[in-house]
Amino acid sequence: MPDHWQLRWRPLALWRWRRDGEHRQDQGLRVELEDPHGRRTAGEISPLPERHRSGADPLHGGHLRVLQSQLEHSGFTAGRQQLEHWLRHMACRHPCTAFALGSALWNPDQQRHHYGAGPVDEDDAGGRPHGACPWPTVGVLPCGTPALAALERGLACGWRCWKWKIGALPWREEQPLLAALLAMLAPVDGRLRLDANGRLDAADLPHWLDAATDPHVSWLEQPLAPTDPLLEQLLGSPPIPGVQLALDESITHLDHVEELLRTPPVSRPLLVIKPSQLGDPRRLADLLRVWPGRCVISSSFEGRLGQAVVRDLAWLAALGGSPAPGLGATV
Structure with a gap:
């Protein structure tokens, strides 16, 4: 040997x-x-x-x-x-x-024992406990008008939480689509997460901040590019009533995650965490335990090995009261 x-x-x-x-x-x-x-x-x-x-x-x-x-x-x-x-x-x-x-x-067995997550189905790529689903499915809507048909299909499946990528079209074209999506979600008390991927600019931002006050919009994610000085100004300002901000592309590694958790910006944004892009999952598990409810676990459409770890981390985050994770569901 x-x-x-x-x-x-x-x-x-x-x-x-x-x-x-x-x-x-x-x-x-x-x-x-x-x-x-x-x-x-x-x-x-x-x-x-x-x-x-x-x-x-x-x-x-x-x-x-x-x-x-x-x-x-x-x-x-x-x-x-x-x-x-x-x-x-x-x-x-x-x-x-x-x-x-x-x-x-x-060691997955030690990790689950430490955090009390229960037994795992070996055949389940998600790695979550038997019979447990601590979060609703979060659907991913395509950009533009195809989002309407995708939302209709998902609603028929019983899904009630969605992420929609914005900034692909001018805001004057996208916001009528947003109104239509929200009208479809309102009767079932659904939720929509607006993800700009840093594509907005100073002219677009006020319109989307206003749209994010709708009670069926969960948050506005990465409205501006990480290098845009306006983003630092926005994060350093007092929270906007009715608007929850979130960061994604601004986060590059776990040192940055810990910094944002220890000393959050004034606006206290949620942190949308893609574990497979940020570093050692054992360290992330510790951060989720110390600062519960601050991070949203999101997939990057990993393979089976990565999916299992991401879903274990999503379960840990859910135990701490984090919002439903975005794990790449689509129809």
């Missing part, structure tokens, strides 16, 4: 939804760890191309080869220490890889 840790990786195909509601295929990596006792675990690197930063989480595996060489002659304790050292010092540079390695090191 080898007396060192083994690290391997191989390509992983990922299917994702585009803003227009169609599928696309992206590339990821499956990362496999084997400890000196022969125990094997795995995680996945599944970066979102639109969130990609130069040099971060390269899919050619170069940064993994460096770690692999460091583990080649490490026994159980030394190898584990080397992995933890890598996660502490490299996670901000390679957050998707940190998610994969942290997932592989995270």
Whole structure:
């Protein structure tokens, strides 16, 4: 039996939804760890191309080869220490890889015991407890007029919570569609989350802030680009009555998440967390426990390995009173 840790990786195909509601295929990596006792675990690197930063989480595996060489002659304790050292010092540079390695090191049985989440169905990619559904399904609506037909199909399935991507069309064209969507949701007391993906500008913003006061709008997510000075001004202003703000693309790694939780902006935005893009899921689990109800767990349309971890984290967040997570449901 080898007396060192083994690290391997191989390509992983990922299917994702585009803003227009169609599928696309992206590339990821499956990362496999084997400890000196022969125990094997795995995680996945599944970066979102639109969130990609130069040099971060390269899919050619170069940064993994460096770690692999460091583990080649490490026994159980030394190898584990080397992995933890890598996660502490490299996670901000390679957050998707940190998610994969942290997932592989995270013992699901211990995690569920610690947080009281109950037994898990091995055949359920979601990894949630038997017979439990702590959150309603959150549907994803396509941009523009196709959203109306998608909402109608989802309502027929009993769904009552939706995310709609805005900013694809001029606000004068989208807000009549918003009025129609809200009119469909009102009779069933449904909820709509408006996600701008940072596409709004100073001229658009007042119109969408006004729209976000509707009682059936849960929040306005990432209204401005992370680099827009107006966003900092908006977050530093007192909360707007009836408007809940949320951040997504502004969040790049778990250090930033912890900073926002410790010292939140005056407006106290919700944090929409994509675990597979931000780092070690074990650290995120601790943040969810210390600051309950502040984070919304969201999928990035991961593969099966990533989905299981994201859904476990969504369950932990739900235990702390977080809003229903966005896990990529669509019709």
